[in-house]
Amino acid sequence: MKYLLQFLTANKKILFLIIFSSLLQAFGTLLVPYFAANVIDKGIVEKNVPAIITIGLQMLAAAGFTALVSLWGSYLCADLAALTGKHLREMLFSKTQLLSVKEFNHYSTASLITRTTSDITIIQQTIIMITQMILPTPLIAVAAVIMTAVISPSLVFIPLTAMLLFFLVIGLLFLKANPVSKTIQGRVDTVNRLVRESIVGIRVIRAFDNSSYERGRSDNAFTEYADNVIKLNRIFAAFNPVVWTIMGLTMAAVVWFGGYQVLQQKILIGSISAVTEYTILMLIYLMMSAMVLVMVPRMMACVDRIKEILDIVPEITDPVEKLTISKTDNKQKIVFQNVNFSYKGAERPVLEDLSFCCESGKTTAIIGGTGSGKSTVAGLMLRLYDIQSGQILMEGKDIRTISQEELRERLSYVPQKAFLFSGTIADNLRMGHKEATAAELKYAAEIAQADTFIESLEAGYDSPVAQAGTNFSGGQKQRLCIARALVKKAPVYIFDDSFSALDFKTDAALRAALKQEMKEAAVVIIAQRISTIMDADQIIVLDDGRIAGMGRHEELLATCSVYKEIADSQLTEKEV
Template structure:
């Protein structure tokens, strides 16, 4: 919630304009019943056709101007909601770049996607409805009650009583709907996770003939989400007839007591019509506000979920005295000195007192069986995790004394599982070096032995790449990933391969320069 409030404070001018436009809109809405009363009291009762026509034109002009103001208000509200969504997504994206792998895994990929898309969409939609429906409601209620009192103080108690009953009903509705609304997004997370696993793992599901189990698991998840939504809809289903009942009783009361006042010659018929319309307007806006208020708990739940991400203090942070541009010291590009590391919750460390060095101009191979720590070494080198003991040096500089940007800027990386971004081949190759020339791309592609299949493509380097590179074979994706690393042209390259060996070859211990 604090992040939303901070953003709205930066948009005070825009909020002021929205409030002013809303005030104008309320004034225009309440003018129509006033003109109706004038037509009846002055025109119809006195059979003055000219007055009827003139007041009718005024009412038409007021309605037209109010419609234009409403369009302007809708545009401003939608613009504010869009800016809010853009700001929130930028905050989440920036935050994810600083979270460690373990912190990111705590939330999960499916949940992060839901928070950055569905949660923010709900916040945007609710904000639009709050500014368009809830914001005018208190203004309309106060103005309508005042104008009703000016017409007849005896009748002012009827809309006031209806408002009190309505507010009690809204409070009960809010209390019942809040717990249900708060659980919906958690169930959406699970739906997204199950759907994502079913789509990504479709080959494995078919290979193991596990369709029935996955279908049951998906059905159970969908049913749990549907039950939650149905429960919320049932609450609304009870609310609507009660609202219309209150509105009907209120109208009967206005006509009944208003008719009595007309017979007593203390109030005109047009005034009674105006009171009826004021009462209808109040109740209609209260009803629409109630529908929005029920969404507020869900919006708050979404804001809390987003705040969980934004308020997470990254366990890996740049040192305040980090060297912005570290200098190269000696010929040893990478040095692991008595490094020990264990994953959170693990009983045994993955690495214990590991020491080795990678010298300039030489190739260092780390070979081992599954779970021996090869991928962990690469993750530590990229500082996706922080070591518990020891020291890792890059070009003579402790990586904890370097900025994460400078550290990763100096590394080219080829993941074990080839991954490409949607776009074109050229855009993927320029991932680490946006200003790379076409000649740089061709040279890297030639070294990676990807030239043969790229030249067969009709669009060549501008050929489209599907999400995850799914329109290329595994070998083609791997070659493109290697070429992408070569285009970057940095001091050292990490190549993660699928080759495994049952024995970890001893590595030479080296002294730190």
């Protein structure tokens, strides 16, 4: 709850106004029974028509005042809930941006989406109901007991007994509902995950004619979620008849004992009416509070799930005293010195004793079989993971001694899996350079061999991009991702197997354009096709996480058996 309390105390003005409106609402609500008692005693009993009209108008004014205050309070409660949701979503988003890849992968995408949307929505709804319905309840209950005591001290035991019974019922309800509420949001995670898979993977499902199996999986998840909700609703369903029974017994007790006191001429008839209305108001507010309180266990489960993310201490953090990389003539842009890296829980390192240098004006290529650690090298350069031993230097400084923001500002990256964001083509190309001009976008697209198909579109660079770029082919997405990296001017460019979807003609044209354009930058190309890296100034051959060879194409053919084996499997004798 510390995050909620921290935010609520930060909005003291709204919170104070809500409390003030609750006081006014309680005052106005309690005035109505008082005027009703006066109408009976001073108007109806005494047959005083002017008194009936005067007191009736006063009662109408009190009711109107209470309605306006209640409307104002509702607005304030909605405002507070909306700001709370905004605050929590901002905190969640900021936290997820700080997590390492390993930490991020610990929670599924569906779970993080559910926490950011459904969980926070439930918290918002509960905050509205708590501030609107529960906050005035203690005031109404205390005032009702006091007013009843003023009218007739002997009748006070009736509302007090009713309150005690209510608290017992609510306590039992919490004991039953709490464990069920905690499991519901986990079921929502599962439902979201399966629905997302069935939508994203619709082509694969249809290609394998697997609709019936997926329908069965989804039905099971829906059934489990429905069973939990039904079980919770059954617990709540038992609450209503019990509440109405308590209310009926309380009213009967008021009329019975109150009527007896009227006959004894100890109190007036109007006073009985007032006590009845005070008791009814108290019970109604208690009932509304109880209906809200049954939502609290589920809200607490949502708060715990959000707290679970917010309490994570990021594995990769910036140093307290950050170094800055000043402009320098150092041509050694990235240097790996005896780097060893392994994933948590792995039996052996993914990379062992890795040492090489990427210089400006030169192209460094990394090749190797599947699982040899090629993409891991790119992740280490970006500091998506931290190494266990050794050093990775950026222009002479250990990347762990500079901020992640500054490090990534000096790198331009094309991921292995081409990913585009919803928006327009221009929006995606400007991701690394917000102020890029239309001419700069076109120039980058020409180098990436993407200008032809972009200009063939009706809206050109303003053409819409669907979520994840699903309205473009694999090759088009790769070229757009390469153009996006080129728009961001950086000393180092990393291409992580980003030519795999291109045909050989486009690949060759793109590499020629890149070589011409990036004469001053350090270029790192991770590839599986030898044809993509044959012209590289330095080729690093990885085999099972170790460097099996390093040199140019011709040297490696003569000295590295692993590289020769890859070349023989991909190229003809003439091409070799």
